[in-house]
Amino acid sequence: MARTASKVQELVKEDVEMEAALEYVLDRADQGTVSWGDVSDELTSGQWGRLIEIGLLVDSNGEGFDVADPDGVREALEDDDLELPDAPDADSSWSKWDKMAAVGAIAMFAGYTFRSVREPLADTLNIVLGPLLNTLPFFAVVMVLALFTGLYSTLLQSNLMNMEVMGAYQNRMKEIQERRKDAKERGDDEALQRIQDEQMEAMADNLGMFKEQFRPMVWIMVLTIPVFLWMYAVVGFRGAPLYPDVNLAPMMMPIVGEIGWNESLLGPIQAWIVWYFVCSMCFTQVIRKALNIQTTPT
Template identity: 35%
Template sequence: MDNNERAGWTKADKGAAVLAVVLGLGYVLPPIQRTVVAVWSAVLAPLAVVLPFSALLLLLAGTNGVFTALLQARLRDSDRAERLQERIEELQARLSEAREADDLSVDDLDDEQLELNRTMLAMLKANFRPLVWSTLVTVPTFLWLRWVFLAPAAGIAPAMVFVPLVGQLSWTATVVGPIKLWLAWYFGASLSTGFVARRLVRRVGLGQ
């Protein structure tokens, strides 16, 4: 994938962004949530039969972590972003020196910094692409998990889980603040698998 493909938004990217917004509305619009839950339940039903729920939750989190790492490697131009950051830091140093010396080149440097800021904005827009695509997985997963834990009649998740060094805890037990155990479990698995996946991606060079 070349830099032009990485930096620009394709029709598929824009379609994914629209779909991501629609899925996000599922948090406030019950019809969308019911549709997502029905589809996700059909997809996950076979796994829910053969896997313990804790393992299913780890599988979902791990899939999200790996998927996000792959998207970042394929859609984000890290080398270009690093070069741009180096140019901005160099320009800021030159601007500072010019202002201290009351150099007439400050106006020219301001124009250059303005152009770099526009380029950085375009880069941020390009780097937003992985987030849009990963949302297509994370949002439905969260809608489904919220339904599972808020609808006891679903009968999919057990009420309790064994936590090492702690013992039996409810999945909906509060860990800290508003964070529930199931959410901490999910995020912990997602972050750890994502970290490992990113290291593997960099090692095999899939993002090149």
């Protein structure tokens, strides 16, 4: 029985239509031996050949073929685990608040170009963050902001992404790829064509996975862009700083030595941007480990 179940499992993984083909063969086998002519109206020649090749159909003294273990095949077909994973049913559609956050994030991007957007946002945030500049050096202020943004980014990803849905999408694609590889190794062109069609359909369904991944990003951007624009205004990325009284003493960095905050460090990328992203990445990893938060499906 275990061996029969394994064979049936293998067939169904190769071709989801083999489940219906096996059921049809079993029905015809109840009436006696089965020949190709008895099932050619429902089975392809490739499916018939695979049943013989894998040993589920055995020769009946030259008069046709018998199912080697009909009871075992029936029990295996009743096993729900034979079903290939369908596209996840969970609703990954965005709420109206998600869509509003996306529109807000896109609007805030204009702040990188237009002072009329950047300066009001910076002035508003400066009410809260300005006192930090009076008590801490700028490099420490950037570290505090990197810690803060890393914390809420991790929490938003953990709470807004459905890891089960994303894992189901990934498992589905992985299984299709494995079946495609097996069919290619066997040289089964019919099965390969069916699997390729299924893969194309699955790729279209994967839009749901991208929506799941991008949903927390819009909320992260809504909170992070104003913080970034405030630092932009303090440093004076493309002109004079918005707050000239702030002491922006140069910082000593490994390898490069003393460098000003608005000097280029990596190509056109300025020192303050590099420092922020280095701090953000480090703090984010520490937060994920400390809170045992997983932001990717297993």
